[in-house]
Amino acid sequence: xxxxxxxxxxxxxxxxxxxxxxxxxxxxxxxxxxxxxxxxxxxxxxxxxxxxxxxxxxxxxxxxxxxxxxxxxxxxxxxxxxxxxxxxxxxxxxxxxxxxxxxxxxxxxxxxxxxxxxxxxxxxxxxxxxxxxxxxxxxxxxxxxxxxxxxxxxxxxxxxxxxxxxxxxxxxxxxxxxxxxxxxxxxxxxxxxxxxxxxxxxxxxxxxxxxxxxxxxxxxxxxxxxxxxxxxxxxxxxxxxxxxxxxxxxxxxxxxxxxxxxxxxxxxxxxxxxxxxxxxxxxxxxxxxxxxxxxxxxxxxxxxxxxxxxxxxxx
Amino acid sequence: xxxxxxxxxxxxxxxxxxxxxxxxxxxxxxxxxxxxxxxxxxxxxxxxxxxxxxxxxxxxxxxxxxxxxxxxxxxxxxxxxxxxxxxxxxxxxxxxxxxxxxxxxxxxxxxxxxxxxxxxxxxxxxxxxxxxxxxxxxxxxxxxxxxxxxxxxxxxxxxxxxxxxxxxxxxxxxxxxxxxxxxxxxxxxxxxxxxxxxxxxxxxxxxxxxxxxxxxxxxxxxxxxxxxxxxxxxxxxxxxxxxxxxxxxxxxxxxxxxxxxxxxxxxxxxxxxxxxxxxxxxxxxxxxxxxxxxxxxxxxxxxxxxxxxxxxxxxxxxxxxxxxxxxxxxxxxxxxxxxxxxxxxxxxxxxxxxxxxxxxxxxxxxxxxxxxxxxxxxxxxxxxxxxxxxxxxxxxxxxxxxxxxxxxxxxxxxxxxxxxxxxxxxxxxxxxxxxxxxxxxxxxxxxxxxxxxxxxxxxxxxxxxxxxxx
Numbered sequence: 048x049x050x051x052x053x054x055x056x057x058x059x060x061x062x063x064x065x066x067x068x069x070x071x072x073x074x075x076x077x078x079x080x081x082x083x084x085x086x087x088x089x090x091x092x093x094x095x096x097x098x099x100x101x102x103x104x105x106x107x108x109x110x111x112x113x114x115x116x117x118x119x120x121x122x123x124x125x126x127x128x129x130x131x132x133x134x135x136x137x138x139x140x141x142x143x144x145x146x147x148x149x150x151x152x153x154x155x156x157x158x159x160x161x162x163x164x165x166x167x168x169x170x171x172x173x174x175x176x177x178x179x180x181x182x183x184x185x186x187x188x189x190x191x192x193x194x195x196x197x198x199x200x201x202x203x204x205x206x207x208x209x210x211x212x213x214x215x216x217x218x219x220x221x222x223x224x225x226x227x228x229x230x231x232x233x234x235x236x237x238x239x240x241x242x243x244x245x246x247x248x249x250x251x252x253x254x255x256x257x258x259x260x261x262x263x264x265x266x267x268x269x270x271x272x273x274x275x276x277x278x279x280x281x282x283x284x285x286x287x288x289x290x291x292x293x294x295x296x297x298x299x300x301x302x303x304x305x306x307x308x309x310x311x312x313x314x315x316x317x318x319x320x321x322x323x324x325x326x327x328x329x330x331x332x333x334x335x336x337x338x339x340x341x342x343x344x345x346x347x348x349x350x351x352x353x354x355x356x357x358x359x360x361x362x
Numbered sequence: 363x364x365x366x367x368x369x370x371x372x373x374x375x376x377x378x379x380x381x382x383x384x385x386x387x388x389x390x391x392x393x394x395x396x397x398x399x400x401x402x403x404x405x406x407x408x409x410x411x412x413x414x415x416x417x418x419x420x421x422x423x424x425x426x427x428x429x430x431x432x433x434x435x436x437x438x439x440x441x442x443x444x445x446x447x448x449x450x451x452x453x454x455x456x457x458x459x460x461x462x463x464x465x466x467x468x469x470x471x472x473x474x475x476x477x478x479x480x481x482x483x484x485x486x487x488x489x490x491x492x493x494x495x496x497x498x499x500x501x502x503x504x505x506x507x508x509x510x511x512x513x514x515x516x517x518x519x520x521x522x523x524x525x526x527x528x529x530x531x532x533x534x535x536x537x538x539x540x541x542x543x544x545x546x547x548x549x550x551x552x553x554x555x556x557x558x559x560x561x562x563x564x565x566x567x568x569x570x571x572x573x574x575x576x577x578x579x580x581x582x583x584x585x586x587x588x589x590x591x592x593x594x595x596x597x598x599x600x601x602x603x604x605x606x607x608x609x610x611x612x613x614x615x616x617x618x619x620x621x622x623x624x625x626x627x628x629x630x631x632x633x634x635x636x637x638x639x640x641x642x643x644x645x646x647x648x649x650x651x652x653x654x655x656x657x658x659x660x661x662x663x664x665x666x667x668x669x670x671x672x673x674x675x676x677x678x679x680x681x682x683x684x685x686x687x688x689x690x691x692x693x694x695x696x697x698x699x700x701x702x703x704x705x706x707x708x709x710x711x712x713x714x715x716x717x718x719x720x721x722x723x724x725x726x727x728x729x730x731x732x733x734x735x736x737x738x739x740x741x742x743x744x745x746x747x748x749x750x751x752x753x754x755x756x757x758x759x760x761x762x763x764x765x766x767x768x769x770x771x772x773x774x775x776x777x778x779x780x781x782x783x784x785x786x787x788x789x790x791x792x793x794x795x796x797x798x799x800x801x802x803x804x805x806x807x808x809x810x811x812x813x814x815x816x817x818x819x820x821x822x823x824x825x826x827x828x829x830x831x832x
Contacts, residue, residue, distance in 0.1 A: 084795065093680040094506035097465060098513055098790045104468070105514035105619070107521065110795025 048076040051184040053175050053209075055082065056114030063190030063220035064118050066342070068125030073252035076186075078127060079163040080118040081178055082111035083171040115164040128162050172208040180214050187213050191221040191336075210336050210345055216245060220342045227255035230310035231283075231290070232303055234261070235275035238316030242346035243279050246314030247286050249344070257283060257290040260306055262299045269296055300334040307339045317347035375417035383408040387434075392705075398436040399702040405430050406693060406702070406748060413740045413748075420741070421682035424689025431696055445692035449654035450564035454557040455684055456657025460640060461507035462678045463661075463670040467633050470511035471620045477515070478617070483610040485533070489540045490595045492516065496544030501551025501587050502641055506786040512541040515616070517794055522615035523606045532602040534796040539598055539805055542791040543779060547590040547813065550773045552580045553653060554644060557687055558746040558775050560653070562768040564691055565750050569698050570764055572831070575649040582769055582828070586820050593812050601805040629669060636663045683743065690747020697751050707755035721760035723822050726770045729753045730814055733774035738784055742775040749775075763830045766821055773817045780806030 050071050054060040064080065071078050099109050122128050167174040179187055191206035210217045229250045233239040243259075250257050261276035263269045276292040283290045295302050307313050315332045336343045370377060386404035391397055405427060412423045428446060431437040437445070473495065481491035492512065500508040516537040524530055549556035553563055553576050563579070566572040640660030648656045664670035697703040711720050719728040733753070737745040750771050757767030778784025780803055782792040788802060 084793075085799075092789075093678065094510065094786045094790060095793050097506070097510045097678060098793060101465070101470065101510045101514050102517065102794070105471075105518055107514055107517050110793070 048074055048186065049182065049184045050076045050078050051175070051179055051182060051187045052078060052080045052118070053083070053171075053187070053189040054080055054114050054118050055171070056111075056117070057190070057192070059190040059192060059221065061117060061121060061190075062223055063188060064121050065125070066220045066223045067188040067218065068122045068127055070249055070253055071122075072126045074249065077161060077163075078122060079165055079178075079182060079184070080115055080122070081165045081167060081175060082114050082118075083167050083169060083174040084111045086168050086170075109166075111166045115166070119162070119164060122162055172205045172212075175205070175209055176212055176214075184215055186216045186218060188218045188220060191219050204337070207333060207337060210343075211330075211333060213345075213347065216347050217345045218342060219336050219345070222340050223342060224311045226311040227253045228310045229255050229257045229312055229314060230260055230303075230306055231257055231279065231314045232260050232262070232299075232316075233275050233279040234299070234316075235271070235278065236316065238346075239275075239279070240282065240316070241348055242314050242316035242344075243282050244286075245346045246344060247283050247288050251286065251288055257288055258306075258310065259283070259290050259292045260303065261292070261294045262302045263294065263296045264299065266296055269294060272296075300331045300338075303331070303335050304339045307335070307341050310341060312342045312344060313339060314344045314346065317345050373417055375411065375415040379408045379411045379415075379417070382411060394708070395705045396701050398700040399697075399705055401434045401436050402431075402693070402696045402700045402702045403706065405434070406697060409689075409693060410740070410748060413744045419682065420744075421685040421689075424685045424687075427689040427693045431692065436700055437696055442692060445695045446688040448564060448568075448691070449652040450560045450691065451684065451688055452654025453553070453560050453652075453657050454687055456654060456661050457504060457554045457557070457560075458679050458684070459661045459670070459675055460637060460657065460664065461503040462674055463664045464503065464633060464637060465507045465510050466670070466674055466678070467630060468623055469630060469633065470514060471623045472626060472630070473511065474515040474518075474616055475620045478613045483608050483613055485536070485604045485607050485609055486595075486599060488519070488609055489536060489599060490591070492537065492540040493544035493594050493598075494591050496541045497548035497551070497587055497591050500545035500548040500787075501555045501584070503554060503637075504556065505545040505549045506790065508545045509541060509787045509790045512545070513538065513791055513794060516541050516791075517796065518616050518619060519609055519612040520796060522612040523609060530605050531798075531801075533604045533606055535801040535805070536598055536602040536604050538791040538794060538796055539602075539801065540594070542785075542787040543594045543598065543805075543809060544591070545787045546776055546779065546785050547594060547809075548587045549776050551584050551587040552576065552644075554641070554657070556742070556772075556776070557683070558742050559772050561687060561691060561694075561743065561746045562750055562772045563653070565694060565754055566764065566768055568695055569703075569751065569754060570758065572764065573649065574765065576644045576653065579769075580645075582765075582825065582830070583773065585824060586773065586816055589816055589820075590813065593816065594809065597808045597812065598805055601808065602801075632667055633664075633669055636660055636667070636669070639663070686741070687743050687747060690744055694747055694751040698755075703751040703755045704759070706752050707759055710752065711756055711759060721762050723818060725756065725760055725762050726766060726821050727818055729756070729767055729770050730774040730777075730817060733771050734777045734810065734814070737775045737778050738781060742778065742785060746771055746775045763825075765830045766825055769825075770817055770821060774814070777810045777813050779809035779813075 050067065052064050052067050054064060102109060119128060165178070167178060175187065175189070187209060189206050189209055191204065206219050210219060229246060231243055231246045233243060247257070259276050259279045261272040261279070263272035273294040276294050280290050280292050293306070303313060313335060315335065317332060332343070332345050336345070383404050386407055387401060391400040409423055409427055412418065413420065428442045431442050432439050477491045477495055478488070481487040496508055496512050520530060520534050520537050523533060550559065553559045559579065563574060566574055637660070640656065643656045643659060644653060665672065694703070714720055714728050719725055733745060733749055736749055750768065753767050753771045754764050757764045776785065778788065782788050782799055782802055791797060792802070
């Protein structure tokens with residue numbers, strides 16, 4: 048599994064990396080930490096390269112490196128980057144331009160390229176999404192400053208945009224709590240089933256408690272909701288995970304946000320609704336991410352993951 | 363299908379640009395404008411749109427200018443290639459090569475030591491010192507070189523001033539903006555200070571047959587640079603109250619860092635020597651052998667002595683920028699040849715006449731304002747390249763000095779203190795990560811305003827006293 052973690056050097060992002068490092072370690076995942084800095088020049092930027100070289104001559108660090116180094120320390124605390132006897136992480140080579148418009152630094156983990164630190168330049172959400180597509184990640188992990196409603200409309204929450212447009216699963220880690228109580232939401236759809244499987248995988252790695260939540264929008268559908276919950280329970284049971292089932296009646300986003308109070312992470316499938324429908328009706332996962340008070344794992348299958356890649360080995 | 367729509371959306375400005383061009387060609391030519399004139403104006407309009415929206419790498423715009431001049435039949439292939447390369451272009455190219463050679467040396471460390479030795483630890487004195495040195499060098503070589511050399515000095519000073527340098531927001535802004543603003547303000551000091559100056563020189567010569575020497579340019583505009591130094595220091599110190607007033611700690615740190623390098627080596631002396639020789643030749647003989655040829659003498663000396671390596675040139679110089687200047691000059695010449703520049707100048711004069719800005723100092727004020735506005739959305743080189751033919755013709759038509767209009771256009775294109783993308787210098791200090799965009803706005807609007815006042819003051823008093831030709 049490949050995980051992309053985003054940092055901007057702020058405490059909330061570092062909390063998220065600490066949180067993600069724990070289960071990246073359990074899942075034995077490859078981790079890339081990405082720092083996006085704003086673009087400082089328009090068009091060509093050879094003069095910026097010259098400036099950076101000069102800064103290197105003076106032993107000054109280019110912006111972002113400091114944040115990435117802190118992220119590295121956090122990850123090594125989680126056991127992802129074994130330290131050399133000297134206490135330093137093994138650096139394979141220094142920063143170099145990578146082909147797809149980033150600069151990267153490899154660190155030796157338990158296998159080559161286990162942990163990578165990467166810098167990109169541009170608008171943060173856009174660059175994170177580009178990196179996610181190019182690097183074929185399975186999961187993006189990001190913290191959130193937690194702008195809500197009106198503010199997020201103007202400030203434009205990076206986390207929300209990533210959640211909406213990412214090509215893979217997204218874990219928005221905010222208000223992190225120490226426990227491992229998973230709340231897996233189901234509506235019986237294929238999307239929810241993917242979420243159950245992915246969530247179960249992580250829950251298993253963390254040895255977590257799982258509650259399955261099935262919400263019926265109206266009283267009449269409560270029975271279907273219970274059946275859906277039971278089906279999810281069976282899927283998890285096949286993986287050897289015992290889960291509690293809860294079926295409730297109400298508006299799904301409100302019920303989930305309410306239930307989330309007693310849990311440490313909410314797992315949901317990304318809805319398959321079109322952009323137009325999302326615009327008018329809103330999407331339940333996005334509402335939970337915006338207004339909910341705990342980390343949300345939004346599961347989405349990478350489109351290319353379904354079929355084997357043909358282009359491999361060409362060129 | 364969806365991929366096609368996405369592709370078109372990403373490149374929408376290209377589509378809009380070509381549609382606009384086609385539309386402008388189809389309109390009946392306005393009164394007084396010839397058909398070729400209309401075509402060259404259409405090219406100019408589309409070029410401006412592309413320069414502002416950047417839907418493709420900018421050198422492409424320059425290439426397209428040349429291509430369309432030929433395709434639309436307003437210039438022959440030989441005319442286009444001739445207008446693309448000239449002595450001015452060799453001058454721009456040579457200046458960039460010389461700058462690249464200098465930045466490759468480790469002169470910055472020695473320079474840093476010299477600055478702090480003179481200024482001492484008081485922050486006010488350090489700021490004046492940084493602005494003055496930055497300005498002095500930037501008046502002879504490109505601002506990006508100066509900032510590349512000075513920026514590490516500034517960052518070292520800030521980083522060593524306190525255990526948590528990121529907290530020192532005002533000190534960071536003060537020190538780094540001193541370097542950037544010094545360099546930006548001084549670029550106009552001599553023809554080799556910025557490529558836009560070379561463009562103006564080229565237009566004077568090719569459009570009006572006016573020859574202005576290196577020394578005369580300095581005579582006209584160097585006083586402005588000298589005035590800008592105390593002004594910039596005053597503005598910055600008033601805007602940013604430093605958290606630390608005594609930089610003793612930083613200077614000690616800087617000295618130990620620099621001490622590792624030792625004294626000037628023979629190569630360092632050679633680098634400085636060849637540079638001073640070139641400047642000397644520019645001042646003394648360049649009006650006879652050309653600024654470009656003189657620059658090439660310096661470049662060959664650097665290459666033959668082994669101080670510069672060709673690989674450094676191919677890697678470290680932005681050749682695309684040179685192409686942009688070439689394309690802009692070519693378009694300017696075509697606009698003159700087809701009468702488009704004259705027609706536009708007349709039209710603009712007609713527009714400003716009701717406001718009383720049609721000649722003399724008021725016209726120069728308008729030229730400065732227009733240039734500043736355009737330079738805030740386009741690179742300064744492209745701004746001067748596309749605007750100068752019009753502003754020079756406006757001056758010519760209204761009986762104002764063409765030289766004064768050119769000098770004001772060149773100077774005002776550097777009034778980009780407010781944005782991080784307006785000039786390479788500001789972009790570079792912003793890329794250090796020590797500054798916020800708002801820092802540039804806080805001090806920049808004052809700098810823009812004061813610089814504007816300064817250039818008009820000089821035009822109204824000093825230039826009148828000197829008696830500018832034409």
